[in-house]
Amino acid sequence: MASWLIKPRPLFRILDTMQPDALRDFTKLVQQHADQWYRAALRIVLDHSSAQDAVQDASVKMWSNWSTFRGDAQRSTWAYRFVVNEALSARRRSRPVATTDPSELAGVPDSPYFEADAVLRALYTAVAQLPEQQRLVFQFRYFDELPYADIANILGTSQGGLKANYHHAVAKIKKTMVGLNLDLHSES
């Protein structure tokens, strides 16, 4: 069988047929942030393949909404919102009811690229006990070190509320970590 029949068309050939500038910007954005998006999605869905699907589905939505970007935030922040929303939707779809599975309750990502010592695993477990908003704020602030302004754009909330959520989250995590006889590297 001729190999060209099943070979996918090179991406640049497809790009030529569409809006070249926008597509070039989109491709560049995806290349620059795929790593960060995967990590964010994985921390939410806790599963390697679901995280990849979330990034892929988010990219599809991002591109179909590319022209609706109003420029009131950075393009990367705008894009991050799609990834987070897609990952949250995937998580809700896969966990429609409260789980009793100990591995899921542990909140530790299942991925070949995840490496953690006992302290980090305990941190994930503590983060998993938090309400959704606090969990997200903590992850963006502590893991990604994003500024509150960017987190506010991603989650569509006020910075004041986010700061309160973060401090509540840290307090709860510390309490849980103390209970586990472990300590979290404090973040100012």
Place this chain on the structure above:
Amino acid sequence: MNLNTAPPKRRDGIHVPDDFAAELAERATRAAVASSLRRLRLRKILWTAAATAAVFAGVLLTIRTETTPSVAPATELTSDEAWTALEQGDITLTDDELLELAELHGITTL
């Protein structure tokens, strides 16, 4: 001098290799473009179908208009013509119309 070429340690413990990130980016871009092309193709099909339906409807309406017999406009008769037609039995009139026509011809009794 820092000779460490390993990617920086992430606080979240997720260390994504460059080749995986590149592959993921390629797949995500391809999926987005493919979805966009599918939408374009679907829009093209819908537009073609709508345009075809509109042309067909237009042609159908034109043909129907041309073949429909035109309705003759209503004819107005003078009182003399009406009287002649009445005498010949071509028309029938109500009592009131008959009286009105008779008065016009100076007939006071029927």
